[in-house]
Amino acid sequence: MNFALTEEHILIQDTAREFASKELAANAEALDAGVAAAESVFFNNLKSLAELGFMGLNVDPEYGGSGVGTTAFSLVITELAKACASTAVTVSVTNMVAEVIQSVANEQQKQRYLPLICSGSYPAAGFCLTESNAGSDPSAMKTRAVKDGDDWVLNGGKVYITSAEFAGVFVVWAVTDPDAPRGKGISCFLVERETAGITIGSAEHKMGQKGSKTNTVFFDDCRIPDSALMGELNRGYQVALGELAGGRIGIGSLALGIGKAALEYARDYIKEREQFGQPLANFQGLQWMLADGFTEMEAARLLLMQAAGIKEAGGDYAQAASMAKLYASEAANRACYTGLQLLGGNGYVREYPLERMARDVRITSIYEGTSEVQRMIIARNLLK
Incomplete structure (x- = not known):
């Protein structure tokens, strides 16, 4: 295997390095200290990163992404992390959510959400899998989605969700067939942040990466349309493992x-x-x-x-x-x-x-x- 970077890879890496050194590094210390002004700069930087194409690095240009591939994604995250880990993890998780939508969602869902993520209209996107008793073993999750007419009703909670405070959309995993064998009755849904029944808990007081907000997301009789189901019913666990x-x-x-x-x-x-x-x-x-x-x-x-x-x-x-x-x-x-x-x-x-x-x-x-x-x-x- 040839590990030499292409001209495109070098250009992307240089762009990420220059932006990180000029815009992220100077703000990292204040962001870590919780300075309010630094949080404003953080959000401005996320918008700028989206404009550079860094919020959809492996997303097809048809949906607003850059389509430059996984190697470029790795290079960008490395350069951003050298300057500010809190910004880098926000970009990494948002890219992960965009990729799962591209690989699993139907065409209508892709057309709706991917441009919002890639353009920065949504500052970030959330990956709602982990629960308090289902971390390393997500198949043990308790969050439920129950069909009610043409809707699904979500109840439960997800913990350690990166960027939950300002994510525009969440990919949420929930049990849809409680009688199925472990891990077989789980589905995933696209849930918009402003949906009634969603409550975002206070940011965790973390040891590090303090500029990246990490929260619990609660779903209390959160009603979502059937069109929010992403991928096949009861096949969501396989999606989670792949992503x-x-x-x-x-x-x-x-x-x-x-x-x-x-x-x-x-x-x-x-x-x-x-x-x-x-x-x-x-x-x-x-x-x-x-x-x-x-x-x-x-x-x-x-x-x-x-x-x-x-x-x-x-x-x-x-x-x-x-x-x-x-x-x-x-x-x-x-x-x-x-x-x-x-x-x-x-x-x-x-x-x-x-x-x-x-x-x-x-x-x-x-x-x-x-x-x-x-x-x-x-x-x-x-x-x-």
Whole structure:
């Protein structure tokens, strides 16, 4: 496989890098601190990212997307995450929702929702799968959708929903046949944010990625038309599993971006910081820490490019995506702590970005499937 980037890929990567360095990086610290003005900038940046075509990277231009593929998606998320993980995760999840609509929805649903997502008319879109007792095992979900005449009535709740406060539309999974075998009686629906019966809970007080709002979404006798059903009735669980695999490429890419940013900052720091009469970069022990970290980041990048390439070729990419997400997220966690260690005491204070990066990266080995779940998926494939 040729891992060289095309001219189009390089142009997209450069565009993302330039936007991230000029617009996202300067706002990241204030956004993390909860400064109100920074939230306004955050929303303006989301609109600008949509105008650049970054909210529908793998969506056909017929529906307002860019249609540039999964490799470009990975490159964009990596560059955005180097500057602001909170923005990157919003873009990643919104792209995931757009992709599931494109792959599963009927033509009328695609024509209605995809242009709104890709254009930025909806600042974001929400992926409502996880529940309080159905996280790593979504087949255990309790949210119900009951047919009532020409409508469905939703009742239940979804937790840890990225961008729920400002998502224009949600893809919601619910049990539609409670008597079916586990995972067989689940369907998915397109539910607009302003539908009666939806309540968005307060934003979670998180350790990191604070600029990305994460909320519980409650459905209380939420009535939606039969036309909201997306895909086949009682076949929604298979849809969720397929889309999570694609989402793992996004989160792996996000982790890669944070890890690379941490190591690059630490590298530049130790070239300038002096101890014992010479730059820290002269000490072999610190040199080896950098060498190991950058080597792991390059291995993560190649795993992500492989998974993206298999997906673009129409192959079965689930195992490759799990391997890439597992390795990238774990290696990025190590990279951030290596970077923090290289800064010494300065790495532990908010004046320097390593403290934020170390908090932001931690969730990457948890959401879109924990590292333990990725190992289960990989092992299951190996033992078939």
